[in-house]
Amino acid sequence: MFRNFKLVPNVIFGRGCFSQMDEIIEKQRTDTDAWAVFVTDDVFQGKDLEKRIPLHDKDLLLWVNVDDEPKTSYVDKLTLEVKNTRSTLPCAVIGIGGGSSMDLAKAISLMLTNVGSSTLYQGWDLIQNPAVYHAAVPTLSGTGAEVSRTTVLTGPEKKLGMNSDYTVFDQIVLDPELIQNVPKDQHFYTGMDCYIHCVESLEGTFLNEFSKSYGEKSLALCRQVFIDNHQDKDDKLMMASFFGGMSIAYSQVGACHALSYGLSYVLGTHHGIGCCITFDALEEYYPDGVKEFRTMMEQTGIDIPRGLTANLSETQMETMITVALGLDPLWENCLGKDWKSIMTRDKARSLFLKI
Numbered sequence: 001m002f003r004n005f006k007l008v009p010n011v012i013f014g015r016g017c018f019s020q021m022d023e024i025i026e027k028q029r030t031d032t033d034a035w036a037v038f039v040t041d042d043v044f045q046g047k048d049l050e051k052r053i054p055l056h057d058k059d060l061l062l063w064v065n066v067d068d069e070p071k072t073s074y075v076d077k078l079t080l081e082v083k084n085t086r087s088t089l090p091c092a093v094i095g096i097g098g099g100s101s102m103d104l105a106k107a108i109s110l111m112l113t114n115v116g117s118s119t120l121y122q123g124w125d126l127i128q129n130p131a132v133y134h135a136a137v138p139t140l141s142g143t144g145a146e147v148s149r150t151t152v153l154t155g156p157e158k159k160l161g162m163n164s165d166y167t168v169f170d171q172i173v174l175d176p177e178l179i180q181n182v183p184k185d186q187h188f189y190t191g192m193d194c195y196i197h198c199v200e201s202l203e204g205t206f207l208n209e210f211s212k213s214y215g216e217k218s219l220a221l222c223r224q225v226f227i228d229n230h231q232d233k234d235d236k237l238m239m240a241s242f243f244g245g246m247s248i249a250y251s252q253v254g255a256c257h258a259l260s261y262g263l264s265y266v267l268g269t270h271h272g273i274g275c276c277i278t279f280d281a282l283e284e285y286y287p288d289g290v291k292e293f294r295t296m297m298e299q300t301g302i303d304i305p306r307g308l309t310a311n312l313s314e315t316q317m318e319t320m321i322t323v324a325l326g327l328d329p330l331w332e333n334c335l336g337k338d339w340k341s342i343m344t345r346d347k348a349r350s351l352f353l354k355i
């Protein structure tokens with residue numbers, strides 16, 4: 001069965017293109033009561049970007065905090081806040097920030113038109129009704145959240161996205177100027193998320209020409225950013241993220257993402273840094289990728305924390321292994337159909353003990 005997946009229909013790219021945001025959203029303001037919600041990372045409070053958000057009188061500027069990665073309880077709270085603002089639905093929800101803020105915007109736009117808690121929709125194609133029009137403005141590049149059909153949420157029982165065609169953004173605004181002041185370590189961690197997406201896609205058993213074409217280009221762009229320190233590195237990383245997201249959309253990620261989900265579930269480790277930590281322990285599976293990753297780390301002068309699992313209780317370790325091994329498609333992509341005989345619980349434990 002071939003997957004027939006939805007793409008973002010509208011994309012604008014270029015330094016300074018955020019200035020066209022008002023014009024873009026204007027098309028959604030079809031009546032006099034129309035109002036938009038700007039779901040914005042609170043790191044921009046009081047910064048220049050805040051002044052550039054094209055707010056109209058009735059619009060809501062909804063600051064979001066992403067110290068913790070998005071939780072279903074936070075999505076439910078924010079959705080209620082939007083619903084309580086006016087008696088009508090907003091005409092647009094715009095996410096401004098990194099993967100977390102973009103995911104929050106996707107989730108709010110879905111939950112405004114679907115009843116109950118967001119926990120009900122963690123899974124594949126559970127969403128019943130189309131979302132409110134939603135757009136994204138990435139201010140951090142690497143996750144590919146701007147092109148994906150999921151919004152990753154941690155719920156009381158699981159860390160799982162709301163995967164659906166309705167999740168896909170209606171518009172993305174790719175302005176490389178917005179990522180130029182990201183702190184160096186965060187820039188690296190999120191950038192490596194993209195690099196790892198490409199390695200896992202290109203080395204995976206699910207590879208096909210569609211994923212390969214996007215993955216190879218994205219990998220080449222990552223090298224220009226993190227090895228050559230290219231003068232146009234912001235433009236390049238923004239496109240690498242987009243292409244990396246397109247590559248995994250039609251293949252899958254692999255062992256690193258599976259292990260990082262376990263790590264994140266038990267220790268709350270954030271996605272980018274978590275992927276860096278687990279990737280460093282996967283030389284056996286991705287020898288060339290891990291070698292190049294270490295070169296990039298050296299080149300950018302970034303280090304990663306180590307010894308994370310040294311003081312875990314047995315229960316925590318067992319949970320970490322269960323969460324990681326629960327991601328069947330990721331392991332199948334990495335190791336093939338027979339993956340269960342290769343990635344045993346003992347093997348997974350030995351990998352976790354390395355980090």
Ligand code: NAD
Pocket residue numbers: 041042043066067069070097098099100101103139140141142143144145146148149150151152178179180181182183186189190270271272
């Ligand atoms: P993030 O959005 O969690 O942000 C990381 C930090 O960078 C935060 O402190 C944020 O405030 C700050 N930040 C963002 N932009 C900044 C800027 N321009 N200047 C200064 N600081 C800035 O980081 P991320 O790595 O982009 O996203 C990770 C999240 O994305 C996780 O929640 C992960 O689950 C999710 N994710 C989603 C998908 C998807 O397809 N939906 C894919 C991968 C990851």
Ligand code: ZN
Pocket residue numbers: 143193194197257271275
């Ligand atoms: Zn990732």
